[in-house]
Amino acid sequence: MFRVAAKLSSRGSCSSTAIAAFAVKPSPISCTRPSPLAASSFRSFSNGLELDKNMAVPDAVRMINYAMKQARTDKSVGSYGLGMLVLKHCVTTELTEGEDPQHENSKGIALLAWSTLLSERGEYGDAIEKLQSVQELTNSLLGVRVAAFEAEAGLHLELGQDDMASAVGDKCIELLEKQNAEDSEALKVRAKALKGLIELVKGNIESAEAFFDKSLLSTLCDGSAALSYGEFLQTKHNYSMAKEVYQNIIQGATTIKNSGNPYLGAGNMNLEGLMMGAMCALGQLESHLGNFGNAEQHLTKALNQAEETYGDRHPKVGVVLTSIALMYRRKAMQEHSSSILVQEGLYRRVTDLLKVPPGETDSEGAVPLVDRSDIAALARGAYSEVLSIQENRKDEGEKMKNFAEAIWRNHRMSLDDALGNTESNKVWVIDARISRLL
The missing domain is CATH 1.25.40 (Serine Threonine Protein Phosphatase 5, Tetratricopeptide repeat)
Incomplete structure (x- = not known):
């Protein structure tokens, strides 16, 4: 208490x-x-x-x-x-x-x-x-x-x-x-x-x-x-x-x-969580449709709502930042552009806010318990790709990808499905209220 x-x-x-x-x-x-109240x-x-x-x-x-x-x-x-x-x-x-x-x-x-x-x-x-x-x-x-x-x-x-x-x-x-x-x-x-x-x-x-x-x-x-x-x-x-x-x-x-x-x-x-969740979901939808300007606008509003409600060090801020980072990832892939520094900065902050442990485990087969594992795994998986395309950081990226797959708990799809690395046509959305992937 x-x-x-x-x-x-x-x-x-x-x-x-x-x-x-x-x-x-x-x-x-x-x-x-x-005070006496009218029946109505x-x-x-x-x-x-x-x-x-x-x-x-x-x-x-x-x-x-x-x-x-x-x-x-x-x-x-x-x-x-x-x-x-x-x-x-x-x-x-x-x-x-x-x-x-x-x-x-x-x-x-x-x-x-x-x-x-x-x-x-x-x-x-x-x-x-x-x-x-x-x-x-x-x-x-x-x-x-x-x-x-x-x-x-x-x-x-x-x-x-x-x-x-x-x-x-x-x-x-x-x-x-x-x-x-x-x-x-x-x-x-x-x-x-x-x-x-x-x-x-x-x-x-x-x-x-x-x-x-x-x-x-x-x-x-x-x-x-x-x-x-x-x-x-x-x-x-x-x-x-x-x-x-x-x-x-x-x-x-x-x-x-x-x-x-x-x-x-x-x-x-609560009401603030509802508003944050709706803004975040709408931003993800616009990102999926390729409307990145609209997506950024809605996701920024969701981030502002999260910070205003919970403070800038709260895990919910990390959940919204994950959505923003994934929006930049999708934009870079669709437009054949690069936003490595932006993405890496966002993923590093997400890792900090969600308190995700390092990618290495203490012993073979041991997987640490991670809160909000859906979001943490998704962020770490996407981050690993940013590292893997840099020649001198490929090993780091591989370790991070293995860790992300180890903590992935979603029963609907694999982590590669969620990252769009397979032929799967599954569409998902991050629910910022409950910090889960739907």
């Missing part, structure tokens, strides 16, 4: 005052008695992606927004510690106590936010624990609990725990099958799309198709379910529709962000 007291920065003394201000100076809206204000949003601000305790929403803003001021141990300290206060005060929907919604979105910060710091176990706690809020809006299931599955996928992710997806569908709420049909589409994403990760493209509903183009066009659908379309060579989906997601996510309503997502499935 994050030890806030030991890790807070010098901002800690003033932060305590700020937290106390929330506790001792409530707004005119009582924290113990929620508890309406279910048709897409289940947002929570109407009126459906939560206003002071709780403000505290959550404050916590997220403070955590990301400089993305340090101290700033994240402050953000999580504020969220801990939020879920242990009158702001979120009570079994009525308004208080349970407030507690639910606070736990979602807390899990997001934990996951960004690499504390996945604690993040998943917070998400599982959301399932105890049986009076909250159904979309809050679905968002928690989606985020939990997303974190399992990033950790390479695909069977656990699938089990969480099954629980989500099971929950919705028992509901008759107004928004349950849209949420069922979202839950099935989660299962579709899991099948894509496993390399089962044909099985994935059954889980994607065409209503994703309209009902949930702004959320993570739509992004998974767009990635499915791209792997099926349906580039025009995939491009339309990605563009809709970016536009819709921007609208949601500007609305001020809490987005029902968390962990690597």
Whole structure:
């Protein structure tokens, strides 16, 4: 568990005052008695992606927004510690106590936010624990609990725990099958799309198709379910529709962000991760089509989003940089040009950010465990080619290629398939949310 007291920065003394201000100076809206709401204000949003601000305790929403803003001021141990300290206060005060929907919604979105910060710091176990706690809020809006299931599955996928992710997806569908709420049909589409994403990760493209509903183009066009659908379309060579989906997601996510309503997502499935993922996927699509100017523009936006959200030393930045490096590789091959120095610089930075070990193993047959192995292997494999075309670095390139093949875990294709070195016509896309190759 994050030890806030030991890790807070010098901002800690003033932060305590700020937290106390929330506790001792409530707004005119009582924290113990929620303001009376018209029946219509508890309406279910048709897409289940947002929570109407009126459906939560206003002071709780403000505290959550404050916590997220403070955590990301400089993305340090101290700033994240402050953000999580504020969220801990939020879920242990009158702001979120009570079994009525308004208080349970407030507690639910606070736990979602807390899990997001934990996951960004690499504390996945604690993040998943917070998400599982959301399932105890049986009076909250159904979309809050679905968002928690989606985020939990997303974190399992990033950790390479695909069977656990699938089990969480099954629980989500099971929950919705028992509901008759107004928004349950849209949420069922979202839950099935989660299962579709899991099948894509496993390399089962044909099985994935059954889980994607065409209503994703309209009902949930702004959320993570739509992004998974767009990635499915791209792997099926349906580039025009995939491009339309990605563009809709970016536009819709921007609208949601500007609305001020809490987005029902968390962990690597939060709103910022969604925007980064859609920009990155769209850039990869344009690169595949040979539109390198457009590709560079979208991938640069994805990189800026990643750095703004996570900081420039976060592994997610390395995932986006891998997409950029591979774009330059494809451009050089198609235009018969050279970008060796640019590519090598990018691959070296990716290796650093993803903490990929050296290409040599300690003993014959020993392969180190590598986080985000799909991306690491792809980057190392492409880097090995850059080295191999340099006469004095061929041996280094060969060792790196052997290492990349050793850590490759994708069941759908070989590393050579992914690098385009075979006759395979398979199309893949990097999902920047979960750091996996689909």
